[in-house]
Amino acid sequence: xxxxxxxxxxxxxxxxxxxxxxVTAGPGELLVRVVAAGVNRADLLxxxxxxxxxxxxxDVIGLEVSGRVEAIGEGVTGWAVGDDVxxxxxxxxxxxxxxxxxxxxxxxxxxxxxxxxxxxxEVAATVVSNLQRVGYTDGESFLVHGGAGGIGAFAxxxxxxxxxxxxxxxxxxxxxxxxxxxxxxxAIDYHADWAAAVQExxxxxxxxxxxxxMGAKYLEANVASLAYRGRLxxxxxxxxxxxxxxxxxxxxxxxxxxxxxLRFSPLERKAEVVGMVAxxxxxxxxxxxxxxxxxxxxAFEDVRAxxxxxESGSASGKAVLVV
Ligand SMILES: NC(=O)c1ccc[n+]([C@@H]2O[C@H](COP(=O)([O-])OP(=O)(O)OC[C@H]3O[C@@H](n4cnc5c(N)ncnc54)[C@H](OP(=O)(O)O)[C@@H]3O)[C@@H](O)[C@H]2O)c1
Numbered sequence: 001x002x003x004x005x006x007x008x009x010x011x012x013x014x015x016x017x018x019x020x021x022x023v024t025a026g027p028g029e030l031l032v033r034v035v036a037a038g039v040n041r042a043d044l045l046x047x048x049x050x051x052x053x054x055x056x057x058x059d060v061i062g063l064e065v066s067g068r069v070e071a072i073g074e075g076v077t078g079w080a081v082g083d084d085v086x087x088x089x090x091x092x093x094x095x096x097x098x099x100x101x102x103x104x105x106x107x108x109x110x111x112x113x114x115x116x117x118x119x120x121x122e123v124a125a126t127v128v129s130n131l132q133r134v135g136y137t138d139g140e141s142f143l144v145h146g147g148a149g150g151i152g153a154f155a156x157x158x159x160x161x162x163x164x165x166x167x168x169x170x171x172x173x174x175x176x177x178x179x180x181x182x183x184x185x186x187a188i189d190y191h192a193d194w195a196a197a198v199q200e201x202x203x204x205x206x207x208x209x210x211x212x213x214m215g216a217k218y219l220e221a222n223v224a225s226l227a228y229r230g231r232l233x234x235x236x237x238x239x240x241x242x243x244x245x246x247x248x249x250x251x252x253x254x255x256x257x258x259x260x261x262l263r264f265s266p267l268e269r270k271a272e273v274v275g276m277v278a279x280x281x282x283x284x285x286x287x288x289x290x291x292x293x294x295x296x297x298x299a300f301e302d303v304r305a306x307x308x309x310x311e312s313g314s315a316s317g318k319a320v321l322v323v
Pocket of ligand 1: 040041042122123126145146147148149150151152169170171172175190213214234235236237238260261262263310313315317
């Protein structure tokens with residue numbers, strides 16, 4: 001099969017398409033003939049050598065795919081060869097064939113074409129699992145950084161649909177407008193004093209739940225932006241790994257700080273999360289309660305361009321690689 005390989009950690013120029021041995025489905029797994037693969041920020045980090053796959057997982061980049069079932073491993077029920085499928089992977093997505101534990105697979109939402117479906121699962125799974133993790137309840141206020149990105153655009157719509165007031169940040173006037181169009185109640189330029197703007201927009205109360213992509217750089221301001229019993233979830237470290245946490249600020253608010261990784265979660269948890277997305281989020285797309293992401297498609301051969309696009313800073317919405 002053909003797959004994208006990284007010749008040496010580095011820039012997009014290190015991505016090349018090569019012939020590699022076919023993968024096969026083991027017990028409990030599905031073999032998927034890939035139609036398209038979602039391109040995620042984590043893929044850029046893996047290409048640079050900063051985010052290696054968990055032990056035993058393919059070193060081919062790619063955390064989500066859509067496609068058709070090519071073969072069914074021992075013990076797997078409920079699937080037939082040829083079925084449309086979307087899958088959450090720990091690696092191996094940028095390839096013609098991918099092998100996935102069956103629990104991490106589900107049907108795509110009905111009425112959505114398979115290429116578009118390739119870019120839906122990773123962001124939905126991340127947002128839904130994290131909100132469940134911190135016990136988000138309908139109507140609570142919410143802040144997501146980077147509202148025009150893949151995670152942010154979904155999170156704005158999902159929490160709005162659950163009745164929450166949504167605050168978000170973005171880097172340009174155009175992206176702030178996109179966030180408002182997605183349903184954000186308050187959109188703040190992150191180049192300005194966004195934490196002061198959060199205080200102002202919430203009457204000094206702060207937000208109940210904050211989903212953060214920046215890590216160290218925003219830790220202090222994020223904690224300051226939490227309401228009493230607020231919860232901060234760090235899912236990205238775009239602003240560094242090591243920050244200073246003022247415990248007294250947490251203590252006085254009875255607040256919670258956590259950091260999570262979907263990729264490094266055990267199989268059972270990923271299966272649970274994929275099940276939640278299929279049961280809760282797919283009907284939202286099908287009923288038009290949330291919009292499909294704006295999507296930029298790249299041919300398999302243009303994989304370098306897909307990474308350049310995501311790195312450029314001008315990207316918004318979701319990138320998919322058409323295999
Ligand atoms: N832990 C997990 O399980 C998990 C799973 C999925 C994703 N993630 C992480 O979640 C983050 C978002 O993922 P994604 O797929 O949405 O990536 P993406 O589409 O590339 O979006 C990145 C976002 O970062 C924003 N950003 C850049 N500088 C910022 C700043 N100074 N302050 C606030 N926001 C800033 C960008 O905003 P502008 O475009 O407006 O500049 C953009 O919206 C990434 O760090 C990714 O690694 C983690």
